[in-house]
Amino acid sequence: MEEEQEEEEEEEEEEEEEKEEENAKVPKASANYANATKTCELSDMDRLTVAGSSAFQTAKDFDYLENHCVEEPVKLCEFKKLSGRILKTVDSVYQDVGTSEECRELCLNSPFRCHSYDYGDTGDMVCRLSHHSRATLSDIQEPYLDVAEASTYELSSCYNVTIDCRAGDMVTRIQTSKLFYGKVYAKGSPNSCVQDVKGALEFELRMAYDDLECNIRQQGLGRYLNDVVIQHHDTIVTSSDLGLAVTCQYDLTNKTVSNEVDLGVHGDITPALSEEVIVDSPNVAMKITDRSGNEAIPSAEVGDPLALKFEILDPNSPYEIFVRELVAMDGVDSSEIVLIDSDGCPTDHVIMGPLYKSATSGKDRFKGTRWFISNMDIRILNGDSAGIDEVGWKKILLSHFDAFKFPSSEVVQFRALVTPCMPSCEPVQCDQEEATGELRSVISFGRRRRRRSTSSSQSREDLLLVQSIQITDKFGFEREGKPSNGTSATRDTVFVESTEDINGSSMGVCINLGEAIVAGTVFLVAQIAIIAVWTFTWQRRRQMLKHQEALSVSVSVPGMHSPGSARTDSLCKLYDAGYAGRRF
Numbered sequence: 001m002e003e004e005q006e007e008e009e010e011e012e013e014e015e016e017e018e019k020e021e022e023n024a025k026v027p028k029a030s031a032n033y034a035n036a037t038k039t040c041e042l043s044d045m046d047r048l049t050v051a052g053s054s055a056f057q058t059a060k061d062f063d064y065l066e067n068h069c070v071e072e073p074v075k076l077c078e079f080k081k082l083s084g085r086i087l088k089t090v091d092s093v094y095q096d097v098g099t100s101e102e103c104r105e106l107c108l109n110s111p112f113r114c115h116s117y118d119y120g121d122t123g124d125m126v127c128r129l130s131h132h133s134r135a136t137l138s139d140i141q142e143p144y145l146d147v148a149e150a151s152t153y154e155l156s157s158c159y160n161v162t163i164d165c166r167a168g169d170m171v172t173r174i175q176t177s178k179l180f181y182g183k184v185y186a187k188g189s190p191n192s193c194v195q196d197v198k199g200a201l202e203f204e205l206r207m208a209y210d211d212l213e214c215n216i217r218q219q220g221l222g223r224y225l226n227d228v229v230i231q232h233h234d235t236i237v238t239s240s241d242l243g244l245a246v247t248c249q250y251d252l253t254n255k256t257v258s259n260e261v262d263l264g265v266h267g268d269i270t271p272a273l274s275e276e277v278i279v280d281s282p283n284v285a286m287k288i289t290d291r292s293g294n295e296a297i298p299s300a301e302v303g304d305p306l307a308l309k310f311e312i313l314d315p316n317s318p319y320e321i322f323v324r325e326l327v328a329m330d331g332v333d334s335s336e337i338v339l340i341d342s343d344g345c346p347t348d349h350v351i352m353g354p355l356y357k358s359a360t361s362g363k364d365r366f367k368g369t370r371w372f373i374s375n376m377d378i379r380i381l382n383g384d385s386a387g388i389d390e391v392g393w394k395k396i397l398l399s400h401f402d403a404f405k406f407p408s409s410e411v412v413q414f415r416a417l418v419t420p421c422m423p424s425c426e427p428v429q430c431d432q433e434e435a436t437g438e439l440r441s442v443i444s445f446g447r448r449r450r451r452r453s454t455s456s457s458q459s460r461e462d463l464l465l466v467q468s469i470q471i472t473d474k475f476g477f478e479r480e481g482k483p484s485n486g487t488s489a490t491r492d493t494v495f496v497e498s499t500e501d502i503n504g505s506s507m508g509v510c511i512n513l514g515e516a517i518v519a520g521t522v523f524l525v526a527q528i529a530i531i532a533v534w535t536f537t538w539q540r541r542r543q544m545l546k547h548q549e550a551l552s553v554s555v556s557v558p559g560m561h562s563p564g565s566a567r568t569d570s571l572c573k574l575y576d577a578g579y580a581g582r583r584f
Contacts, residue, residue, distance in 0.1 A: 031065040044201060045179070073160035073175050074108050076242060079153040082134075085144040086118045086152050090128040103127035104153070114155070121150035156240075159230070165248035169208040170216070172228050172246050176201055183234060186214045187227035187243070196234075210462040212327055212415050218464060221283065222250035282420045283313045284321055286465040293358055293398050299470040304403040308352070310418060310465070312395040319420035323355055323397060326416040330406035340399075340416070344444050345430035352401040354430060354444035405471040413468045420463075 028042040091112060097103050100119045107114040107129050115133040120126060133154045137143045144152075157178040164171040174184065184205045185194035192213035197203045207214040207226060216226045230242040287296050287309045297306060310323055326340035339352040346352050405412055427443045 033063040033065065035061045035063065073158040073177050075158070075160050077108060077158040078156045078240065079104065080156045082152040082154055084146060084148055084150065086121050086147055086150045087116065087128070087130050087132065088143060088145055090130040092129040094127040094129070095123075095125060097125050097127040103129075107155070116152055116154045118150065118152045121147060159242065161244055161246075163246050163248065165250070168210070169206050170224065170226070170246065170248045171204055171206050172244070173204045174202070174230065180232075182230070182232040184228060184230050186216075187229050188215050189213050190229070190231075209464055210325075210417050212325065212417075212464070216464060217466065224248045224250075282317045282319045282321070284418050284420070284463055284465065285311050285313055286414070286416060286418070286467045287311070288414070288467055288469045291400060293396065297469065299472070300403040301472055302403055302405055306401055306403050306469075308399045308401065308414065309358075310355075310397040310416070312420070315395055317395070317420075320395075320425040321397060321418050321420050322425040323416050323418050326352075326399075326414065328404075329413045329415065330409040330411065335406045339401075339414075340444075343430075344428040346399075346432075346444065349432050351404065353399055354432075354442050355397045355399045356443070358396040358398045403469075403471050410470050410472055411468055412471050413466065415464065415466050418463045418465055 028044060030043045030046040032041045032043070033039075034041075091114075092106075092110065094103070094106055097106070097119065103117050103119040106127055107117040110129055113131050114129045115136070116130050118128050122128065132143070155177075157176055157180075159177075160175040162173045162175075164173060172184070179199050179201065180197050180203065181199055183190075183194050183196045184203065185191075186205070186207060193205075193207060193211065193215070195203060195205045205228060207216055209216055209224065214226065216224050218224055225245065225247040228244040228246055229237075230244065231237060232240050288298075289296050289307050289309050291305045291307050293307050293309045297304075300306060308326075310321060312319060312321060322344065324340060324344045325338070325342055327336055327338055329336040337351075338347050340355070341347055344355070346354055430442050430444050432440050432442045
């Protein structure tokens with residue numbers, strides 16, 4: 001035990017010495033020399049690196065040395081504009097420079113450490129470069145000339161970005177010329193795939209391919225890409241932040257591997273074993289289809305019967321596949337739900353069922369045949385098992401579900417981890433609760449085959465598959481598009497709030513739009529009929545009044561009577577007819 005501890009300590013000491021030797025070979029940016037102790041301290045930082053902080057201070061009996069030949073990051077550089085000032089003296093002057101951008105490139109590619117430039121202020125097409133900036137001019141009196149229309153551009157910070165493409169992840173390494181305080185994260189996941197940085201010149205962000213939070217996208221065979229944000233503020237995004245597009249390209253073409261082994265048999269015969277193996281990288285696709293798994297569905301409505309299909313595109317591939325960690329997201333990285341857990345079992349069978357093998361790639365006379373595996377029992381629906389190619393039906397996994405959506409978005413994004421295994425994948429046994437409360441055992445093809453030491457099994461890296469679908473609700477709120485396949489014709493409905501209830505509380509009434517139109521039409525016809533009847537009655541009454549006025553006309557006749565006496569028309573007719581008058 002003591003000997004082992006001593007060996008470990010010796011190895012650690014050797015590693016530390018190697019690191020010190022490597023650090024000694026790297027050029028340093030500055031040095032502090034203590035006159036009293038005659039010691040020299042080397043540093044990776046200088047006045048520009050710590051600009052804006054209190055790290056650079058005056059000290060007695062110390063000499064500060066700065067290396068102006070050290071290389072700085074120059075790939076991604078940011079200049080800040082200093083208006084109304086230009087330097088009195090500069091290091092280099094270039095004439096006949098076409099644009100300010102060309103002057104900027106001259107500063108970045110200069111043989112010395114250029115930290116500021118001005119263009120066109122001292123003459124037409126004149127570019128001036130200097131190794132000074134405000135951080136290095138603090139001890140110089142009046143280094144600038146005040147010119148209202150002039151501007152000096154100072155180098156704020158530069159970044160060098162490198163990408164390390166590894167077997168299971170991609171690593172973005174960032175080197176900066178100024179101490180960085182902030183964070184670097186994958187775009188769209190500022191809280192889940194992030195690296196906080198506090199005062200560092202070099203930092204990195206590791207993004208695993210099987211990490212759903214890092215949102216790595218696959219584009220074609222073996223091509224992975226993502227967007228990375230360098231954010232200077234811990235909370236908000238500012239104009240000084242940078243966005244990087246990082247890409248890893250892997251060569252997944254078929255390779256021929258040869259291995260010759262000498263068995264060491266002595267004699268006249270010298271046998272040798274020559275083995276040639278062609279390794280095919282399986283191409284797996286995830287699609288959202290109808291229940292049969294035949295037709296792809298780009299959009300649907302809530303409640304439509306759908307299926308999630310995982311398929312190895314090459315029917316002759318020797319691999320099988322398993323699925324785990326299936327997650328549904330709303331497309332904006334704010335809501336998600338786990339459908340298949342890390343063990344390969346469905347979390348809620350009401351939302352999504354288990355994964356089972358399908359026979360849709362079998363022979364023609366068995367098209368549409370579905371294999372359902374439950375309680376270790378294999379049954380064939382709509383067909384006979386005779387003559388079915390065993391290799392063909394093992395290439396597809398299906399999981400049935402009814403279309404659902406998130407409240408915040410109509411886009412539902414599915415992400416799953418799929419791993420090929422050979423020669424076969426071992427299913428997982430899941431407990432599913434029935435409506436009666438009893439547990440039923442179902443089989444789901446969502447677990448990695450147990451590792452074995454045999455030569456037939458191979459370890460494959462996980463594949464991240466992403467697929468999206470647009471799912472609309474059935475509330476009738478400005479629905480666009482046509483009904484999806486497999487759904488009946490929908491009816492538009494509107495939700496009307498009733499202002500009164502029996503108890504005085506408000507309640508919602510669902511009214512059919514067609515019935516509302518019919519009721520409105522009947523109401524309008526009734527109103528028109530009432531108005532027509534009233535108009536006809538009024539016109540007839542008016543004509544009758546005019547006729548009565550024409551018949552009842554008063555007539556005045558002179559006679560024995562006083563002038564104030566008058567006779568009606570009826571009395572006149574009686575007297576004129578010759579009737580004798582009767583006196584009383």
